[in-house]
Amino acid sequence: MNKPIRRVAFIAMIMFGLLLANGTYMMIFRQSSLAAQPQNRRVRDAEFAQNRGAILAAGKTEIAKTVPAKDRFKYQRVYPDGELYAAITGFYSYDRASSGLERTYNAQLAGTDDALFVRRLVDLATNRSPEGASVQTTIVPKIQKAAADALGSQKGAVVALDPKTGAVLAMVTSPTFDPNDIASHDIESAGKAYDRLASNSQHPLSNRAAREIYPPGSTFKLVTAAAALADGKTPDSMVDSPDRLKLPRTRVFLPNSTNCGGTKITITQALKVSCNTAFANLGLDVGEDKLREQAQLFGFDRRHLPDLGGGASQFPDKLNDAQLALSAIGQYDVAASPLQMAMVSAAIANDGVLMDPYVVSTVRSQDLKPIQTHEPQQLSTAMTPEHAKELQQMMGVVVSEGTGHNAQIPGVEVGGKTGTAQSDPKRKPFAWFTSFAPLDDPAIAVAVIVEDADIPRNDIAGGRLAAPIARAVMEAAL
Amino acid sequence: MRVVAPVTVVPRKRRGVELALMIFALGLTLGAYALVDINVTGELSSAFPYVAGICTLLAALTHIAVRWRIPYADPVILPCVILLNGLGLVMIHRIDLINDPPLNGARQQLIWTAIGVLMFILVVAWLNDHRPLQRFTYTIGLAGIVLLLLPLVPGLGTEKFGAQIWIHIGPYSFQPAEAAKVLLAIAFASYLVEKRDVLALAGYRILGIDLPRARDLGPILVMWLISLAILVWQRDLGTSLLFFGLFVMMLYVATERAGWAVLGTLLFAAGAYFGYLNFSHVRARVGAWLDPFSNFDLYYQVINAQFGMAWGGLLGTGLGLGRPGLTPLARSDFIAAAIGEELGMTGLMAVVMIYGLIVARGLRVALQCREPFGKLLATGLSFAFALQVFTIIGGVTRLLPLTGLTTPFMSQGGSSLVCNWIVAGLLLVISHQVRKPAATVAPINPDVEQTQLVKAGA
Numbered sequence: 001m002n003k004p005i006r007r008v009a010f011i012a013m014i015m016f017g018l019l020l021a022n023g024t025y026m027m028i029f030r031q032s033s034l035a036a037q038p039q040n041r042r043v044r045d046a047e048f049a050q051n052r053g054a055i056l057a058a059g060k061t062e063i064a065k066t067v068p069a070k071d072r073f074k075y076q077r078v079y080p081d082g083e084l085y086a087a088i089t090g091f092y093s094y095d096r097a098s099s100g101l102e103r104t105y106n107a108q109l110a111g112t113d114d115a116l117f118v119r120r121l122v123d124l125a126t127n128r129s130p131e132g133a134s135v136q137t138t139i140v141p142k143i144q145k146a147a148a149d150a151l152g153s154q155k156g157a158v159v160a161l162d163p164k165t166g167a168v169l170a171m172v173t174s175p176t177f178d179p180n181d182i183a184s185h186d187i188e189s190a191g192k193a194y195d196r197l198a199s200n201s202q203h204p205l206s207n208r209a210a211r212e213i214y215p216p217g218s219t220f221k222l223v224t225a226a227a228a229l230a231d232g233k234t235p236d237s238m239v240d241s242p243d244r245l246k247l248p249r250t251r252v253f254l255p256n257s258t259n260c261g262g263t264k265i266t267i268t269q270a271l272k273v274s275c276n277t278a279f280a281n282l283g284l285d286v287g288e289d290k291l292r293e294q295a296q297l298f299g300f301d302r303r304h305l306p307d308l309g310g311g312a313s314q315f316p317d318k319l320n321d322a323q324l325a326l327s328a329i330g331q332y333d334v335a336a337s338p339l340q341m342a343m344v345s346a347a348i349a350n351d352g353v354l355m356d357p358y359v360v361s362t363v364r365s366q367d368l369k370p371i372q373t374h375e376p377q378q379l380s381t382a383m384t385p386e387h388a389k390e391l392q393q394m395m396g397v398v399v400s401e402g403t404g405h406n407a408q409i410p411g412v413e414v415g416g417k418t419g420t421a422q423s424d425p426k427r428k429p430f431a432w433f434t435s436f437a438p439l440d441d442p443a444i445a446v447a448v449i450v451e452d453a454d455i456p457r458n459d460i461a462g463g464r465l466a467a468p469i470a471r472a473v474m475e476a477a478l
Numbered sequence: 479m480r481v482v483a484p485v486t487v488v489p490r491k492r493r494g495v496e497l498a499l500m501i502f503a504l505g506l507t508l509g510a511y512a513l514v515d516i517n518v519t520g521e522l523s524s525a526f527p528y529v530a531g532i533c534t535l536l537a538a539l540t541h542i543a544v545r546w547r548i549p550y551a552d553p554v555i556l557p558c559v560i561l562l563n564g565l566g567l568v569m570i571h572r573i574d575l576i577n578d579p580p581l582n583g584a585r586q587q588l589i590w591t592a593i594g595v596l597m598f599i600l601v602v603a604w605l606n607d608h609r610p611l612q613r614f615t616y617t618i619g620l621a622g623i624v625l626l627l628l629p630l631v632p633g634l635g636t637e638k639f640g641a642q643i644w645i646h647i648g649p650y651s652f653q654p655a656e657a658a659k660v661l662l663a664i665a666f667a668s669y670l671v672e673k674r675d676v677l678a679l680a681g682y683r684i685l686g687i688d689l690p691r692a693r694d695l696g697p698i699l700v701m702w703l704i705s706l707a708i709l710v711w712q713r714d715l716g717t718s719l720l721f722f723g724l725f726v727m728m729l730y731v732a733t734e735r736a737g738w739a740v741l742g743t744l745l746f747a748a749g750a751y752f753g754y755l756n757f758s759h760v761r762a763r764v765g766a767w768l769d770p771f772s773n774f775d776l777y778y779q780v781i782n783a784q785f786g787m788a789w790g791g792l793l794g795t796g797l798g799l800g801r802p803g804l805t806p807l808a809r810s811d812f813i814a815a816a817i818g819e820e821l822g823m824t825g826l827m828a829v830v831m832i833y834g835l836i837v838a839r840g841l842r843v844a845l846q847c848r849e850p851f852g853k854l855l856a857t858g859l860s861f862a863f864a865l866q867v868f869t870i871i872g873g874v875t876r877l878l879p880l881t882g883l884t885t886p887f888m889s890q891g892g893s894s895l896v897c898n899w900i901v902a903g904l905l906l907v908i909s910h911q912v913r914k915p916a917a918t919v920a921p922i923n924p925d926v927e928q929t930q931l932v933k934a935g936a
Contacts, residue, residue: 001731001732001734001850001853001854002845003734004730004731004734005731005841005844005845005853005857006845008727008730008731008841008857008861009838009841009845012834012837012838012841012860012861012864013834015864015865015868015872016830016831016833016834016837016864016867016868018868018872018877019830019867019868019871019872019875019877020827020830020831022872022875022876022877023818023823023826023827023830023875024823026784026787026788026823026875026876027791027792027823030784030788031788031791034784034785034788035788035789037771037781037785039774039781039785040785040788040789041785041801041804042785042786042789042800042801042804043785043789045801
C-alpha cells in the first residue's frame with residue numbers, strides 16, 4: 001500500500017503548497033487593491049485618525065488643516081473658511097469618500113505616498129506620530145474672496161488664471177458647501193450632510209468652474225476671430241454682417257441681437273458689438289477644420305486641471321454649414337468650462353502661448369522639504385505673437401467702447417469679451433464674460449459664468465451680469 | 479566463518495526531544511497570551527497565572543501519559559498540536575477583549591481543551607492499541623453515518639449561517655461532523671482492509687485506467703449519495719467534500735487502483751456542479767469566491783477577512799493591535815483571517831506549515847506501519863486532516879469557495895477540539911505500535927542449544 005500512500009502524501013503536499021502560494025499571491029497582487037477599497041474600514045479608520053497635512057493658499061493661509069481631537073479619532077480635519085475654498089480643497093469624509101485636492105493628493109496628505117517612505121521609517125523608529133505632507137496651492141485668498149463676494153449668491157463660477165504661468169489664482173463655484181459638515185466625527189450627521197448636498201437640485205458639490213461645460217455663446221467668437229486671423233484676415237478685414245443670415249440649406253434665419261453698425265463691417269467692429277452674422281460668415285469662411293484646429297489649440301477636446309477633476313470642453317464633429325455657422329458663434333454643440341474660457345483669454349494675453357493650468361505648486365514634507373514641485377508648462381502656441389497682439393487690442397476695444405464696458409477699471413486697460421448663451425429655449429440664458437488685464441502686460445485672465453441670468457436674452461447679459469464680477473476679480477489682483 | 483552478531487534495532491524513544499519542543503510550544507503560547515493582554519489593556523490580566531498554570535498542567539499531563547503508555551510514539555505531533563491549540567486560545571482571548579466587557583470565549587475554550595486532553599489521555603492510556611477497533615467495523619460505521627446525518631433530524635439540527643451542520647441539545651450545541659470524521663475513518667479503514675481484494679478486481683479498462691467492476695460500485699455509490707444528501711440538506715460543500723474525499727482516498731490506498739480515485743473525483747465534480755446549478759447557497763459561496771466585490775453586503779464576511787489580511791500584510795499588525803473584530807465569526811470559521819491580520823501572512827503560513835508537519839508525520843506513520851489497518855487508518859486520519867485544513871484556510875484566503883469546516887485545534891468550539899485531540903491520540907498510538915520494538919525473545923545461539931532428538935517414526 002506504500003505507493004498509493006506516497007501519492008496521497010504528494011497530493012497533500014500540493015494542497016499545502018497551494019495554500020502557501022495563494023498567500024503569497026494575495027500579498028503581492030491583491031493587497032494594494034484591497035487596501036484601496038473605499039469600504040475597507042481598517043484603512044479608512046487609520047487614515048481618518050491620522051495627522052493629515054495642511055492645504056495652503058498663497059501666503060501660507062491654511063485652507064484645510066488638522067487639529068487634535070478628543071474622540072475616537074485623534075485628529076479632526078478643519079476647513080477655515082470652508083465654503084470659500086470648497087471647490088479647491090474638496091471634502092474628506094469618513095464614509096462618503098473625498099473630493100478635490102483631498103482626493104487627488106490623498107497619499108501625500110496622509111503621508112502614505114512613496115516619496116514619504118523614509119520619513120515614515122524615521123517616525124516609526126523615533127516613535128513620533130507620522131504626519132502627512134502639506135500641499136501648497138496657487139490660490140490667492142484676496143482674489144478668491146473678491147470673486148466669491150462679487151458672484152454672491154448667484155449660481156455660477158469664476159476662474160482666474162495667471163496667463164504667464166497657468167497658475168489658478170481663484171476658483172469659485174456657487175452654490176458652494178461647507179466641507180466641515182462632511183468631515184465631522186459625528187459620522188451619522190456627516191453622512192446626512194453629504195446626502196443632503198448630493199441630492200440638492202442646485203448641485204452644490206459639483207465644480208462648475210472646472211468640471212461642468214456650458215455653451216460658451218459669444219465668448220467663443222474669440223476663437224473664431226483667432227482662426228480668422230490665422231487664416232490671413234486682419235482686424236480691419238471687412239465681413240458681411242446682414243441683419244439676419246439665412247443658414248445654408250435651411251429655412252432658418254440667424255438674427256443679430258445687437259445693431260452691428262452696417263451690413264459690411266471690420267472684424268474689430270464685429271467683435272466690439274458681438275455681431276452674430278459677421279462671425280457666422282467668418283466661421284463659414286474659415287471652415288470647419290481650421291476652426292476646430294484653433295479651438296483645440298486653445299485647449300478644447302482635452303481635460304485640464306486633473307487635480308480637480310477638470311472636464312474636457314467640446315467642439316463638435318462632422319458639421320454641415322448651418323451647424324458650422326452656429327458653432328462659430330458658440331452655439332449648436334460647442335460647450336466649454338469656465339476654466340476653458342479663462343484659458344482662451346490667458347493664451348491671447350500671453351501673446352498666443354497657452355500655459356497648462358495648475359493649482360498645486362509644491363508638496364512639502366513636514367520638515368518643509370519640497371517633495372513635488374510644479375514647473376509652469378506650455379500646452380501649445382495657440383496664436384502667433386502678432387495675431388495675439390492684434391486680438392488683445394480688439395478685446396481692449398470691446399471693453400473700452402463695446403459690450404464689455406462694465407469691466408472698465410479706471411487707470412487700467414482691460415481686454416474682454418461678453419457672451420450670452422442659451423442651452424434650451426425654456427431655460428434662462430447663461431451670462432459669460434472672459435477678460436484679462438492689464439492690456440499691455442497681462443497679469444490675470446478671468447472667466448465668469450452666471451447661470452440663469454434673469455434678464456431678456458441679448459448680448460448685454462454677459463456685459464451686465466458677468467463683466468462687473470470679472471472687474472472685481474481683476475481689481476483685486478492688480 | 480565469521481559469526482555476525484544478530485542486530486536488533488531498538489528505535490529511540492525521543493521523549494526528551496518531545497519535551498523540549500513542548501516547552502517551546504508552551505512558551506510561545508504563554509508569551510503570545512501575555513502580549514495580547516499587554517497590547518490591548520496595557521497590563522497583564524489577573525487571570526494570566528491561572529491560564530499559564532492550567533496550560534502547563536495540561537501539557538505536562540499529555541507528556542506523562544505519552545511517556546508512560548506509548549513511549550515510542552512520534553515526538554513531533556504532540557508539540558505541534560499543543561502550539562496550534564495554544565495559538566487558537568490566544569486568538570480567541572484576543573477577540574474576547576474586543577468586546578466590552580470582555581467575553582469568556584477563551585475560558586470556555588480552555589475547558590474544552592482540558593476535555594480534549596482528557597480524551598487524548600484516554601485514547602493513549604486506555605485504548606493504547608488501535609487494532610481492537612477493527613472488531614467494531616459496522617457499529618462504528620453506522621454510528622458515524624448516524625452522527626453525520628443527525629443535524630437533519632427536525633428539532634435537533636439547527637441552521638447557522640445557511641448551513642445545517644449543528645445539533646442542539648438543551649443549551650449545548652455540537653457539530654457532529656467532527657466526531658463522524660473520526661468514526662468513519664476507523665470504519666472505512668477496517669471495512670476496506672476486509673474487502674480490498676474484491677474491490678481491487680479490475681473491470682473495464684479505459685484510457686489505461688482499470689475501472690472497478692460494476693457490481694463493486696455499491697459502497698462508493700452509497701457514500702456518494704450520503705455526501706450529496708449532506709450537500710443538499712445540510713448545505714455544506716465542505717463537509718460533503720471532506721467525507722467523500724476521505725472515502726475515495728482510502729478506497730484508492732486500500733485497492734491501489736487509480737480507477738477508484740478517478741471515478742470518485744468525477745462523481746464529486748458532478749455532484750458539486752449539480753449543487754451549483756440547483757442551490758442558491760452553493761452559488762452564493764461560489765460568487766463570494768469568484769467576485770466578492772460584486773455584492774458588498776452579501777459577501778461582507780469574506781471581503782472583511784480579505785481586508786484584514788491585506789491590512790496585516792506580510793508581518794501583521796502585531797497581536798492585539800489589529801482589528802480582527804471587524805470580520806464576523808473571527809473566533810471560529812475565520813480564525814485564520816485573524817491570525818493573518820495580527821501575525822501577518824508570515825504567521826499564517828507558519829501555522830499552515832505546522833499543520834503540514836502534523837500531516838507529514840501522520841503519513842510517515844502510515845508508511846512505516848506494517849499491518850494494513852493501521853496503515854489505512856493513519857493515512858485516512860492524516861489526509862482528512864489535510865483536506866480539512868486545505869478547505870477552510872483555502873476558503874478564508876479565497877483559494878476555494880468558503881465552507882463551514884472548522885480550523886482544527888484553533889477555531890472556537892468544543893466538538894472540533896475534542897475530536898481532533900482524539901485524532902492526535904490515535905495517530906500517536908499507531909506510531910507507538912509501529913515503532914516499538916517487537917517483544918524481545920532470548921537470543922538464539924544454535925551452538926549452545928542442544929539438538930533436540932526426534933524419534934524417527936518407524
